[in-house]
Amino acid sequence: MPLSRPFLLLALTIPALASAQSQPLVVANFGGANGKAQEVAFLKPFTQASKVPAKGVEYDGDLGPVRKMVQTRKVEWDVVEVESSELTTGCKEGLFEPFDKSKVPHTSMLLAGSVQECGVGAFVWSTVLAYNGATLKTAPRSWADFWDVKKFPGKRAMRKGARYNLEFALMADGVHRRDVYSLLATEPGLQRALAKLQQLKPHIVWWESGSQPPKLLAADEVVMSTAYNGRISAAVADGATLSTVWTDAIYDIDYWAIVKGSPRAEQARAFVNFATTDAAQLAFSREIAYGPTHYNAILQYDNGRKRVIDDAHLIDLSMAPSDLPSAPGNLRRSLGFNPTFWVGNGAQLEKRFADALK
Template identity: 35%
Template sequence: MKKILVLSTALVGVAFAAQADITVLSWGGSYGAAQNEGHLQPWSAKTGNKVTMVDAPDPAPAVKAMVEAGNVTVDVASVTYADAARLCDEGLLEPIDAASLPAGADGTPAAEDFFPGAVTECGVSTDIWANIYAYDTTKFPEGPKTAADFFDLEKFPGKRGLIKAAKANLEFALIADGVAPADVYATLATPEGVDRAFAKLDTIKSEVVWWEAGAQPPQLLADGEVVMSTAYNGRIFAAAIEESKPFQIVWDGQTYENEMYVVPKGAPNLEQAMDYIRFATSTEGLRGQAALISYGPPRKSANADPIIYKDGKTEMGPHLPTAEANMANALQTSAEFWVDHDAELNERFQAWLTQ
């Protein structure tokens, strides 16, 4: 039996225990636990390989370092969409044959079953997470319902929480200002579009509390420091379902991103790595993870039937970015746009903060 290592974040500086048949280095926390239980354990049961998981903070630098050093010790890595694209462009990843991916449980070919952008030359999406906003239902029983409502201080008075960065804020501001998601990046690529986004942010700037870490928005809401805040959807789900916080997500204007499985160039167990990816990104594999954490399956077939959370009672559909109703006015984040414009827009954003 060959051994296989699965990397999910940075390997640099992380010491492994004795090598197991399969070792997973993951993001840790609830995500790592969901990946372990939803993908690794079932694959281990199917193949007979033993599995061990190790946690660390960021995968891309580790993959890059290993490949460039010619000392690749892992077979699969979980990376962001942007990192998957960059590493692939740099020739540091193995290509993945999209035709080899299994059809959906309903027989739909993989090419038609995955959402647009979920399969790339070197990566396959494992889940979709979203930037959303949430509010305290004790403050607004009837609630805000649209992206525009977030910017309406008259109808919904109170402090707002926003991430301290250009990305996600500029897209959200344009959608709230009436730009269709399909037109957001074309608009943001123009000086007039950038001015329009900042002008929209100006309307609430005096009421903004800035956050930088994912744990902050639910805490700001719980402490009453803000009445609504942008946030990562998984953080709000955990606070609402597991901690019974009175938080409600507004999906209108969500911006979503894919998390990807990739294979480092020169992976020692290429065949097993590809088998793992095919299993984990099948309809069943994706549903398995989605029952453990509120990140959406990137296949249509995996979203077709109800998924029940690990508590045995919560139906995940309304809590997933990929639910049909939640995708009605959604925007897929463009990694390519931010590669081209990140420096200039963040410079503009930092200058705007001081004005």
């Protein structure tokens, strides 16, 4: 298949990187719809443009395999997709190669926080409130509605664990998103969040895989769920009558990191540079509704797409409707995940959460 014009232009900017290395460049990602989108937008076009074979492998985000590769000096993965907390942890442990910010080609065009010491932002994703529009007569608008079992009777689904749920609990209890982490860092704030979750405990169905919320909602097993926005968008594309509430969603950036000691580090850096261009980012977001980190791709995303306007968006016309987490209107009303807070406090918070919700 010939390269499309945007990727043809990219190809002209990539040096000849094919080498005598017999092994392809290996990019570890989280699989599923995300992995398929990366194959279309990043891996195949990069291979065509650079003549460096690149393949994806699926992993669950745990840093254990990366640690083992680095410690044994048998590095089989070159680039890994990591969440922000794992990037922070892996960088401190020396598992990733550093990035020179001055040598990342599009630094000035990437969202704030995209270029870190050991990683470059791959895309933005959000954990949102999702519901089945065909089931609920009144649409929920907030986490307070998620907790309101009288107005919205039925089960709710939440990801099993403290992360995100403690933040949602505080926002449901009236805490503004700007104050969530400062309050959660205190004992009274933590107790308040846990008490709020206790209120909802009889109505919670716990999920562990991102594929579960759309299925639970479609089957009417729950009336609302926390969910990854990309999973909901993918289900909607397949015909599901699901909707997303962006107010007080939690957004985070997944990063590209290069495994320390990769024998293909040069090719790996070329891949990261390629995958963070506006053309590649836009192609990725066309496949799955995770947000580009490149501003040009964000601005181009809705060109030619049918926009769906509901009465919630009519409240503030500056919030142009979009299913992208990095769309300005969605970022504006979302809470940015704090990886430093969770790396420092995650273990004890998970224990307190587990003990409180036994």
